[in-house]
Amino acid sequence: IILVAMINNKMNTSKLNKEFLELFGIKESLKKYVSTTN
Known part of the structure; x- marks a missing residue:
């Protein structure tokens, strides 16, 4: 059960x-887009 919880985590x-x-x-x-357009 602990192993499954670890895998899920x-x-x-x-x-x-x-x-x-x-x-x-x-x-x-x-x-980048903003810096190129302004």
Whole structure:
């Protein structure tokens, strides 16, 4: 049971990290876009 919880936690963490990185990437892209247009 503990092992399953650990695996689920790892999966959730990597999923959150992926979503965070995607959001961060979008933010960086917007910054670049704004700096090039202005």
